[in-house]
Amino acid sequence: MRMREKVLLRVASKAFIPLILLFALYVQFHGDFGPGGGFQAGVIFAAGFVLFGLIFGLEALQQVVPWSVVERAVALGLLVYGGVGVSCILRGGRFLDYGALDHHSPMHGQHLGILIIELGVGLTVAATLLAIFYAMAGRGRA
Amino acid sequence: MWIEILLFGLLLITAVTIVSLNDLFAAAMLSGIFSLLCASLFTLMDAVDVAFTEAAVGAGISTVLMIGALALTGSRECQQPTRLGPFVVVLLTGAMLIYGTLDMPAYGDPAAPIHHHVAPEYIAGTSAEFGIPNIVTAVLASYRGFDTLGETAVIFTAGVGVMALLLGRRKRQDEVQVEPSEGDHKGENP
Amino acid sequence: MEALGIWNYWGVVLLMMVGLYTVIARDHLVKKLIGLGIFQVAVILFYVSMGKVTGGTPPIIPEGADGSEVYSNPLPHVLMLTAIVVGVATLAVGLALVVRIREAYGTVEEDELQRMNRSGS
Numbered sequence: 001m002r003m004r005e006k007v008l009l010r011v012a013s014k015a016f017i018p019l020i021l022l023f024a025l026y027v028q029f030h031g032d033f034g035p036g037g038g039f040q041a042g043v044i045f046a047a048g049f050v051l052f053g054l055i056f057g058l059e060a061l062q063q064v065v066p067w068s069v070v071e072r073a074v075a076l077g078l079l080v081y082g083g084v085g086v087s088c089i090l091r092g093g094r095f096l097d098y099g100a101l102d103h104h105s106p107m108h109g110q111h112l113g114i115l116i117i118e119l120g121v122g123l124t125v126a127a128t129l130l131a132i133f134y135a136m137a138g139r140g141r142a
Numbered sequence: 143m144w145i146e147i148l149l150f151g152l153l154l155i156t157a158v159t160i161v162s163l164n165d166l167f168a169a170a171m172l173s174g175i176f177s178l179l180c181a182s183l184f185t186l187m188d189a190v191d192v193a194f195t196e197a198a199v200g201a202g203i204s205t206v207l208m209i210g211a212l213a214l215t216g217s218r219e220c221q222q223p224t225r226l227g228p229f230v231v232v233l234l235t236g237a238m239l240i241y242g243t244l245d246m247p248a249y250g251d252p253a254a255p256i257h258h259h260v261a262p263e264y265i266a267g268t269s270a271e272f273g274i275p276n277i278v279t280a281v282l283a284s285y286r287g288f289d290t291l292g293e294t295a296v297i298f299t300a301g302v303g304v305m306a307l308l309l310g311r312r313k314r315q316d317e318v319q320v321e322p323s324e325g326d327h328k329g330e331n332p
Numbered sequence: 333m334e335a336l337g338i339w340n341y342w343g344v345v346l347l348m349m350v351g352l353y354t355v356i357a358r359d360h361l362v363k364k365l366i367g368l369g370i371f372q373v374a375v376i377l378f379y380v381s382m383g384k385v386t387g388g389t390p391p392i393i394p395e396g397a398d399g400s401e402v403y404s405n406p407l408p409h410v411l412m413l414t415a416i417v418v419g420v421a422t423l424a425v426g427l428a429l430v431v432r433i434r435e436a437y438g439t440v441e442e443d444e445l446q447r448m449n450r451s452g453s
Contacts, residue, residue, distance in 0.1 A: 128301035135308035188404035228357035248337030250386035300421030
Protein backbone atom coordinates (compact mmCIF):
# COMPACT_ATOMS: atom_id res chain seq x y z
CA MET A 1 0.00 0.00 0.00
CA ARG A 2 2.60 2.51 1.01
CA MET A 3 4.73 1.93 -2.07
CA ARG A 4 2.01 3.32 -4.28
CA GLU A 5 2.44 6.70 -2.62
CA LYS A 6 6.18 6.88 -3.21
CA VAL A 7 6.00 8.66 -6.54
CA LEU A 8 9.68 9.49 -6.68
CA LEU A 9 10.73 5.84 -6.32
CA ARG A 10 8.28 4.66 -8.96
CA VAL A 11 9.23 7.27 -11.53
CA ALA A 12 12.97 6.84 -10.96
CA SER A 13 12.79 3.08 -11.16
CA LYS A 14 10.81 3.24 -14.40
CA ALA A 15 13.78 5.12 -15.82
CA PHE A 16 16.41 2.81 -14.34
CA ILE A 17 15.08 -0.69 -14.82
CA PRO A 18 15.45 -0.78 -18.64
CA LEU A 19 19.01 0.54 -18.25
CA ILE A 20 19.81 -2.17 -15.71
CA LEU A 21 18.53 -4.89 -18.04
CA LEU A 22 20.43 -3.40 -20.97
CA PHE A 23 23.60 -3.28 -18.91
CA ALA A 24 23.10 -6.92 -18.00
CA LEU A 25 22.94 -7.83 -21.70
CA TYR A 26 26.07 -5.77 -22.34
CA VAL A 27 27.98 -7.52 -19.57
CA GLN A 28 26.84 -10.92 -20.86
CA PHE A 29 28.13 -10.45 -24.36
CA HIS A 30 31.23 -8.42 -23.53
CA GLY A 31 32.58 -11.01 -21.14
CA ASP A 32 35.11 -11.94 -23.79
CA PHE A 33 36.60 -8.47 -24.06
CA GLY A 34 36.48 -7.08 -20.56
CA PRO A 35 35.39 -8.06 -17.09
CA GLY A 36 32.05 -9.75 -17.18
CA GLY A 37 30.50 -12.94 -18.39
CA GLY A 38 27.61 -15.18 -17.51
CA PHE A 39 27.56 -14.96 -13.70
CA GLN A 40 27.75 -11.21 -13.39
CA ALA A 41 25.18 -10.72 -16.15
CA GLY A 42 22.76 -13.18 -14.56
CA VAL A 43 22.99 -11.46 -11.19
CA ILE A 44 22.46 -7.98 -12.67
CA PHE A 45 19.52 -9.23 -14.75
CA ALA A 46 17.87 -10.73 -11.68
CA ALA A 47 18.56 -7.53 -9.72
CA GLY A 48 16.64 -5.48 -12.29
CA PHE A 49 13.57 -7.69 -11.95
CA VAL A 50 13.88 -7.81 -8.16
CA LEU A 51 13.84 -4.00 -8.11
CA PHE A 52 10.68 -4.06 -10.20
CA GLY A 53 9.10 -6.54 -7.82
CA LEU A 54 10.04 -4.53 -4.73
CA ILE A 55 8.50 -1.30 -6.04
CA PHE A 56 5.49 -2.42 -8.07
CA GLY A 57 4.53 -5.51 -6.09
CA LEU A 58 4.84 -9.23 -6.52
CA GLU A 59 1.62 -9.54 -8.56
CA ALA A 60 2.89 -7.09 -11.18
CA LEU A 61 6.18 -8.98 -11.35
CA GLN A 62 4.32 -12.26 -11.79
CA GLN A 63 2.48 -10.80 -14.75
CA VAL A 64 5.73 -9.71 -16.37
CA VAL A 65 7.68 -12.91 -15.63
CA PRO A 66 5.26 -15.74 -14.79
CA TRP A 67 6.37 -18.50 -12.48
CA SER A 68 6.26 -21.12 -15.25
CA VAL A 69 8.81 -19.15 -17.31
CA VAL A 70 11.19 -18.87 -14.36
CA GLU A 71 10.87 -22.56 -13.54
CA ARG A 72 11.67 -23.62 -17.08
CA ALA A 73 14.51 -21.13 -17.46
CA VAL A 74 16.27 -22.55 -14.40
CA ALA A 75 16.51 -25.94 -16.04
CA LEU A 76 17.00 -24.64 -19.58
CA GLY A 77 20.32 -22.92 -18.82
CA LEU A 78 21.92 -26.06 -17.42
CA LEU A 79 20.49 -28.06 -20.33
CA VAL A 80 22.07 -25.66 -22.83
CA TYR A 81 25.45 -26.09 -21.18
CA GLY A 82 25.22 -29.87 -21.21
CA GLY A 83 23.82 -29.74 -24.72
CA VAL A 84 26.90 -27.94 -26.01
CA GLY A 85 29.08 -30.61 -24.47
CA VAL A 86 27.06 -33.42 -26.02
CA SER A 87 26.97 -31.75 -29.42
CA CYS A 88 30.75 -31.59 -29.33
CA ILE A 89 30.72 -35.37 -28.91
CA LEU A 90 28.25 -35.74 -31.77
CA ARG A 91 30.56 -33.75 -34.03
CA GLY A 92 33.48 -36.03 -33.33
CA GLY A 93 35.33 -34.35 -30.46
CA ARG A 94 35.33 -35.00 -26.72
CA PHE A 95 32.89 -33.66 -24.13
CA LEU A 96 33.15 -29.84 -23.99
CA ASP A 97 35.85 -29.82 -26.68
CA TYR A 98 34.64 -26.69 -28.51
CA GLY A 99 37.15 -27.02 -31.32
CA ALA A 100 34.96 -29.75 -32.76
CA LEU A 101 32.03 -27.37 -33.24
CA ASP A 102 33.52 -25.85 -36.38
CA HIS A 103 35.73 -28.17 -38.37
CA HIS A 104 37.25 -25.48 -40.58
CA SER A 105 38.53 -23.25 -37.81
CA PRO A 106 38.90 -24.49 -34.22
CA MET A 107 39.31 -20.91 -32.98
CA HIS A 108 35.88 -20.04 -34.32
CA GLY A 109 34.52 -23.15 -32.66
CA GLN A 110 36.00 -22.02 -29.35
CA HIS A 111 34.35 -18.60 -29.71
CA LEU A 112 31.00 -20.23 -30.45
CA GLY A 113 31.28 -22.65 -27.58
CA ILE A 114 32.24 -19.97 -25.05
CA LEU A 115 29.38 -17.73 -26.20
CA ILE A 116 26.73 -20.41 -25.87
CA ILE A 117 27.80 -21.73 -22.50
CA GLU A 118 28.01 -18.23 -21.05
CA LEU A 119 24.43 -17.74 -22.22
CA GLY A 120 23.42 -20.94 -20.47
CA VAL A 121 25.15 -19.94 -17.25
CA GLY A 122 23.63 -16.44 -17.31
CA LEU A 123 20.15 -17.87 -17.89
CA THR A 124 20.39 -20.32 -14.99
CA VAL A 125 21.84 -17.77 -12.55
CA ALA A 126 19.22 -15.12 -13.38
CA ALA A 127 16.32 -17.55 -13.21
CA THR A 128 17.53 -19.14 -9.96
CA LEU A 129 17.96 -15.81 -8.16
CA LEU A 130 14.55 -14.67 -9.38
CA ALA A 131 12.99 -17.97 -8.22
CA ILE A 132 14.59 -17.55 -4.79
CA PHE A 133 13.13 -14.04 -4.60
CA TYR A 134 9.67 -15.34 -5.55
CA ALA A 135 9.90 -18.04 -2.91
CA MET A 136 10.97 -15.67 -0.12
CA ALA A 137 8.58 -12.87 -1.00
CA GLY A 138 5.64 -15.17 -1.59
CA ARG A 139 6.07 -16.80 1.80
CA GLY A 140 5.15 -13.80 3.85
CA ARG A 141 1.67 -13.49 2.52
CA ALA A 142 0.53 -17.11 2.35
CA MET B 143 50.25 -0.78 -0.61
CA TRP B 144 49.12 1.67 2.04
CA ILE B 145 45.70 2.03 0.43
CA GLU B 146 45.28 -1.70 0.69
CA ILE B 147 46.25 -1.68 4.37
CA LEU B 148 43.78 1.15 4.96
CA LEU B 149 40.99 -0.74 3.19
CA PHE B 150 41.80 -3.87 5.17
CA GLY B 151 41.54 -1.82 8.37
CA LEU B 152 38.12 -0.50 7.30
CA LEU B 153 37.03 -4.05 6.51
CA LEU B 154 38.03 -5.21 10.00
CA ILE B 155 36.20 -2.33 11.65
CA THR B 156 33.06 -3.09 9.63
CA ALA B 157 33.26 -6.78 10.47
CA VAL B 158 33.63 -6.15 14.20
CA THR B 159 30.68 -3.73 14.07
CA ILE B 160 28.53 -6.30 12.29
CA VAL B 161 29.29 -8.84 15.02
CA SER B 162 28.42 -6.51 17.86
CA LEU B 163 25.16 -5.04 16.50
CA ASN B 164 21.87 -6.27 17.92
CA ASP B 165 19.64 -4.77 15.26
CA LEU B 166 19.91 -7.22 12.37
CA PHE B 167 18.56 -4.91 9.68
CA ALA B 168 21.54 -2.66 10.34
CA ALA B 169 23.82 -5.70 10.25
CA ALA B 170 22.44 -6.64 6.82
CA MET B 171 23.08 -3.12 5.49
CA LEU B 172 26.59 -3.16 6.90
CA SER B 173 27.27 -6.46 5.22
CA GLY B 174 26.40 -4.79 1.92
CA ILE B 175 28.96 -2.08 2.68
CA PHE B 176 31.43 -4.82 3.65
CA SER B 177 30.98 -6.42 0.23
CA LEU B 178 31.58 -3.11 -1.55
CA LEU B 179 34.79 -2.52 0.42
CA CYS B 180 35.90 -6.00 -0.53
CA ALA B 181 35.15 -5.24 -4.16
CA SER B 182 37.45 -2.19 -4.00
CA LEU B 183 40.15 -4.31 -2.40
CA PHE B 184 39.83 -6.90 -5.16
CA THR B 185 40.18 -4.17 -7.81
CA LEU B 186 43.39 -2.99 -6.13
CA MET B 187 44.67 -6.57 -6.26
CA ASP B 188 44.03 -6.67 -10.06
CA ALA B 189 41.10 -9.08 -9.76
CA VAL B 190 38.52 -7.13 -11.77
CA ASP B 191 36.20 -10.04 -12.59
CA VAL B 192 36.08 -11.10 -8.95
CA ALA B 193 35.41 -7.50 -7.87
CA PHE B 194 32.53 -7.21 -10.34
CA THR B 195 30.96 -10.43 -9.11
CA GLU B 196 31.44 -9.58 -5.43
CA ALA B 197 29.87 -6.14 -5.87
CA ALA B 198 26.89 -7.47 -7.82
CA VAL B 199 26.30 -10.50 -5.62
CA GLY B 200 27.25 -9.18 -2.19
CA ALA B 201 25.89 -5.68 -2.32
CA GLY B 202 22.90 -6.50 -4.50
CA ILE B 203 21.27 -9.89 -4.18
CA SER B 204 22.68 -10.95 -0.82
CA THR B 205 21.39 -7.87 1.00
CA VAL B 206 17.90 -8.28 -0.52
CA LEU B 207 17.74 -11.94 0.49
CA MET B 208 18.84 -11.22 4.05
CA ILE B 209 16.37 -8.39 4.51
CA GLY B 210 13.62 -10.58 3.05
CA ALA B 211 14.44 -13.36 5.49
CA LEU B 212 14.66 -10.92 8.42
CA ALA B 213 11.22 -9.55 7.57
CA LEU B 214 9.90 -13.10 7.94
CA THR B 215 11.79 -14.07 11.09
CA GLY B 216 12.12 -11.02 13.27
CA SER B 217 15.06 -8.71 13.35
CA ARG B 218 16.26 -8.15 16.87
CA GLU B 219 18.86 -10.31 18.50
CA CYS B 220 18.72 -10.86 22.24
CA GLN B 221 21.63 -9.34 24.13
CA GLN B 222 23.94 -12.10 25.29
CA PRO B 223 26.45 -12.39 28.10
CA THR B 224 29.95 -12.68 26.70
CA ARG B 225 31.37 -16.12 27.35
CA LEU B 226 35.03 -17.01 27.58
CA GLY B 227 34.96 -20.25 25.57
CA PRO B 228 34.53 -18.83 22.04
CA PHE B 229 37.27 -16.23 22.64
CA VAL B 230 39.74 -18.95 23.65
CA VAL B 231 38.87 -21.10 20.63
CA VAL B 232 39.18 -18.15 18.28
CA LEU B 233 42.53 -17.05 19.75
CA LEU B 234 43.98 -20.54 19.53
CA THR B 235 42.81 -21.05 15.94
CA GLY B 236 44.10 -17.61 14.93
CA ALA B 237 47.50 -18.29 16.50
CA MET B 238 47.81 -21.62 14.69
CA LEU B 239 46.85 -20.04 11.37
CA ILE B 240 49.33 -17.18 11.78
CA TYR B 241 52.05 -19.67 12.64
CA GLY B 242 51.12 -21.51 9.45
CA THR B 243 51.50 -18.41 7.28
CA LEU B 244 55.00 -17.59 8.47
CA ASP B 245 56.76 -19.26 5.56
CA MET B 246 54.41 -18.20 2.78
CA PRO B 247 55.87 -16.10 -0.07
CA ALA B 248 55.75 -12.32 0.28
CA TYR B 249 52.79 -10.38 -1.07
CA GLY B 250 53.18 -9.71 -4.80
CA ASP B 251 56.34 -11.75 -5.24
CA PRO B 252 56.63 -12.77 -8.91
CA ALA B 253 58.82 -15.76 -8.04
CA ALA B 254 56.16 -17.40 -5.89
CA PRO B 255 55.47 -21.03 -6.85
CA ILE B 256 51.85 -20.28 -7.71
CA HIS B 257 52.92 -18.37 -10.83
CA HIS B 258 55.02 -21.08 -12.40
CA HIS B 259 52.93 -24.18 -13.03
CA VAL B 260 49.74 -23.81 -15.03
CA ALA B 261 49.25 -20.05 -15.18
CA PRO B 262 51.89 -19.23 -17.85
CA GLU B 263 50.33 -21.91 -20.09
CA TYR B 264 46.89 -20.38 -19.70
CA ILE B 265 48.15 -16.86 -20.36
CA ALA B 266 50.09 -17.89 -23.45
CA GLY B 267 47.38 -20.21 -24.74
CA THR B 268 44.56 -17.67 -24.56
CA SER B 269 45.92 -15.47 -27.32
CA ALA B 270 47.22 -18.39 -29.34
CA GLU B 271 44.23 -20.72 -29.27
CA PHE B 272 41.25 -18.48 -28.57
CA GLY B 273 42.04 -14.93 -29.61
CA ILE B 274 39.85 -13.40 -26.91
CA PRO B 275 41.27 -10.72 -24.60
CA ASN B 276 39.78 -11.76 -21.27
CA ILE B 277 41.99 -14.54 -19.91
CA VAL B 278 39.67 -15.24 -16.98
CA THR B 279 36.72 -15.95 -19.31
CA ALA B 280 38.86 -18.20 -21.47
CA VAL B 281 40.06 -20.20 -18.46
CA LEU B 282 36.59 -20.34 -16.91
CA ALA B 283 34.76 -21.38 -20.05
CA SER B 284 37.22 -23.52 -21.88
CA TYR B 285 40.27 -24.63 -19.92
CA ARG B 286 38.21 -25.24 -16.76
CA GLY B 287 34.85 -25.88 -18.40
CA PHE B 288 34.05 -28.86 -16.19
CA ASP B 289 34.33 -26.74 -13.05
CA THR B 290 31.87 -24.25 -14.49
CA LEU B 291 29.46 -27.04 -15.41
CA GLY B 292 29.60 -28.28 -11.82
CA GLU B 293 29.06 -24.79 -10.50
CA THR B 294 26.00 -24.25 -12.67
CA ALA B 295 24.66 -27.53 -11.35
CA VAL B 296 25.25 -26.31 -7.78
CA ILE B 297 23.29 -23.11 -8.45
CA PHE B 298 20.50 -25.16 -10.02
CA THR B 299 20.42 -27.46 -6.98
CA ALA B 300 20.29 -24.50 -4.58
CA GLY B 301 17.35 -23.06 -6.53
CA VAL B 302 15.53 -26.39 -6.41
CA GLY B 303 16.29 -26.66 -2.68
CA VAL B 304 14.84 -23.24 -1.92
CA MET B 305 11.79 -24.03 -4.05
CA ALA B 306 11.25 -27.29 -2.18
CA LEU B 307 11.61 -25.57 1.20
CA LEU B 308 9.53 -22.47 0.62
CA LEU B 309 6.98 -23.21 -2.07
CA GLY B 310 5.08 -26.01 -0.39
CA ARG B 311 1.89 -25.29 1.49
CA ARG B 312 2.24 -23.74 4.92
CA LYS B 313 1.33 -26.19 7.62
CA ARG B 314 -1.76 -25.15 9.56
CA GLN B 315 -2.66 -26.35 13.00
CA ASP B 316 -5.68 -28.30 11.83
CA GLU B 317 -4.49 -29.99 8.68
CA VAL B 318 -1.83 -32.44 7.60
CA GLN B 319 1.31 -31.14 5.89
CA VAL B 320 0.95 -31.35 2.10
CA GLU B 321 4.00 -32.50 0.13
CA PRO B 322 5.80 -29.61 -1.63
CA SER B 323 4.21 -29.53 -5.03
CA GLU B 324 7.28 -28.53 -7.12
CA GLY B 325 5.75 -25.08 -7.54
CA ASP B 326 3.69 -25.76 -10.63
CA HIS B 327 0.38 -24.76 -9.04
CA LYS B 328 1.36 -23.09 -5.81
CA GLY B 329 3.50 -20.39 -7.26
CA GLU B 330 0.96 -19.10 -9.71
CA ASN B 331 -1.76 -17.86 -7.43
CA PRO B 332 -1.17 -14.29 -6.28
CA MET C 333 60.66 -6.03 7.58
CA GLU C 334 59.49 -9.52 6.86
CA ALA C 335 56.19 -8.91 8.60
CA LEU C 336 55.28 -6.30 6.04
CA GLY C 337 55.74 -8.83 3.25
CA ILE C 338 53.04 -11.15 4.63
CA TRP C 339 50.68 -8.57 6.15
CA ASN C 340 47.92 -9.64 3.81
CA TYR C 341 47.79 -13.15 5.26
CA TRP C 342 47.58 -11.81 8.80
CA GLY C 343 44.77 -9.43 7.88
CA VAL C 344 42.91 -12.34 6.28
CA VAL C 345 43.41 -14.48 9.40
CA LEU C 346 42.02 -11.67 11.58
CA LEU C 347 38.96 -11.36 9.36
CA MET C 348 38.47 -15.14 9.41
CA MET C 349 38.60 -15.13 13.20
CA VAL C 350 35.96 -12.40 13.39
CA GLY C 351 33.72 -14.54 11.18
CA LEU C 352 34.42 -17.69 13.20
CA TYR C 353 33.62 -15.89 16.43
CA THR C 354 30.27 -14.78 15.03
CA VAL C 355 29.38 -18.32 13.99
CA ILE C 356 30.20 -19.96 17.30
CA ALA C 357 29.36 -17.30 19.86
CA ARG C 358 26.16 -15.68 18.58
CA ASP C 359 22.81 -17.40 18.98
CA HIS C 360 20.59 -15.82 16.36
CA LEU C 361 20.65 -18.03 13.25
CA VAL C 362 20.70 -15.16 10.75
CA LYS C 363 23.65 -13.60 12.60
CA LYS C 364 25.47 -16.90 12.26
CA LEU C 365 24.83 -16.86 8.51
CA ILE C 366 26.19 -13.32 8.24
CA GLY C 367 29.31 -14.44 10.13
CA LEU C 368 29.68 -17.35 7.72
CA GLY C 369 29.57 -14.83 4.88
CA ILE C 370 32.38 -12.84 6.48
CA PHE C 371 34.43 -16.04 6.78
CA GLN C 372 33.83 -16.88 3.10
CA VAL C 373 34.92 -13.41 1.96
CA ALA C 374 38.10 -13.73 4.03
CA VAL C 375 38.99 -17.01 2.31
CA ILE C 376 38.36 -15.43 -1.10
CA LEU C 377 40.63 -12.50 -0.15
CA PHE C 378 43.32 -15.02 0.81
CA TYR C 379 43.35 -16.65 -2.60
CA VAL C 380 43.10 -13.43 -4.58
CA SER C 381 45.92 -11.81 -2.62
CA MET C 382 48.10 -14.84 -3.38
CA GLY C 383 47.59 -14.22 -7.08
CA LYS C 384 48.70 -10.60 -7.16
CA VAL C 385 52.00 -9.85 -8.88
CA THR C 386 53.78 -6.57 -8.11
CA GLY C 387 53.87 -4.46 -11.26
CA GLY C 388 51.28 -6.66 -12.97
CA THR C 389 48.02 -5.67 -14.58
CA PRO C 390 44.58 -7.31 -14.57
CA PRO C 391 44.59 -10.44 -16.76
CA ILE C 392 43.01 -8.86 -19.84
CA ILE C 393 45.17 -8.75 -22.96
CA PRO C 394 45.09 -5.19 -24.39
CA GLU C 395 45.11 -4.21 -28.06
CA GLY C 396 48.49 -4.55 -29.68
CA ALA C 397 50.05 -6.64 -26.96
CA ASP C 398 53.39 -8.19 -27.80
CA GLY C 399 53.74 -10.77 -25.07
CA SER C 400 55.92 -8.71 -22.76
CA GLU C 401 53.24 -7.64 -20.26
CA VAL C 402 53.17 -9.05 -16.77
CA TYR C 403 49.71 -10.19 -15.75
CA SER C 404 48.42 -11.10 -12.35
CA ASN C 405 47.71 -14.79 -12.06
CA PRO C 406 44.27 -15.55 -13.53
CA LEU C 407 43.81 -18.96 -11.91
CA PRO C 408 42.79 -17.81 -8.39
CA HIS C 409 40.36 -15.37 -9.99
CA VAL C 410 38.60 -18.17 -11.85
CA LEU C 411 38.33 -20.37 -8.77
CA MET C 412 37.07 -17.53 -6.60
CA LEU C 413 34.41 -16.55 -9.14
CA THR C 414 32.92 -19.99 -8.61
CA ALA C 415 33.29 -19.66 -4.86
CA ILE C 416 31.39 -16.37 -4.64
CA VAL C 417 28.39 -17.63 -6.57
CA VAL C 418 28.29 -20.89 -4.64
CA GLY C 419 28.45 -18.81 -1.45
CA VAL C 420 25.34 -16.86 -2.34
CA ALA C 421 23.53 -20.08 -3.27
CA THR C 422 24.41 -21.54 0.15
CA LEU C 423 23.24 -18.34 1.84
CA ALA C 424 19.89 -18.60 0.05
CA VAL C 425 19.33 -22.20 1.16
CA GLY C 426 20.41 -21.31 4.72
CA LEU C 427 17.95 -18.43 4.88
CA ALA C 428 15.16 -20.65 3.55
CA LEU C 429 15.92 -23.13 6.34
CA VAL C 430 15.84 -20.32 8.94
CA VAL C 431 12.43 -19.18 7.66
CA ARG C 432 11.08 -22.74 8.01
CA ILE C 433 12.59 -23.13 11.49
CA ARG C 434 10.92 -19.93 12.56
CA GLU C 435 7.56 -21.20 11.30
CA ALA C 436 7.99 -24.55 13.02
CA TYR C 437 9.39 -23.43 16.39
CA GLY C 438 8.42 -19.78 16.70
CA THR C 439 11.96 -18.65 17.46
CA VAL C 440 15.35 -18.49 15.78
CA GLU C 441 17.60 -18.16 18.81
CA GLU C 442 19.74 -21.24 19.19
CA ASP C 443 19.58 -21.57 22.99
CA GLU C 444 15.78 -21.51 22.94
CA LEU C 445 15.75 -24.06 20.13
CA GLN C 446 18.00 -26.40 22.10
CA ARG C 447 15.83 -26.02 25.15
CA MET C 448 12.72 -26.85 23.13
CA ASN C 449 14.40 -29.88 21.58
CA ARG C 450 15.67 -31.16 24.90
CA SER C 451 12.30 -30.84 26.56
CA GLY C 452 10.93 -33.04 23.82
CA SER C 453 8.57 -30.72 21.96
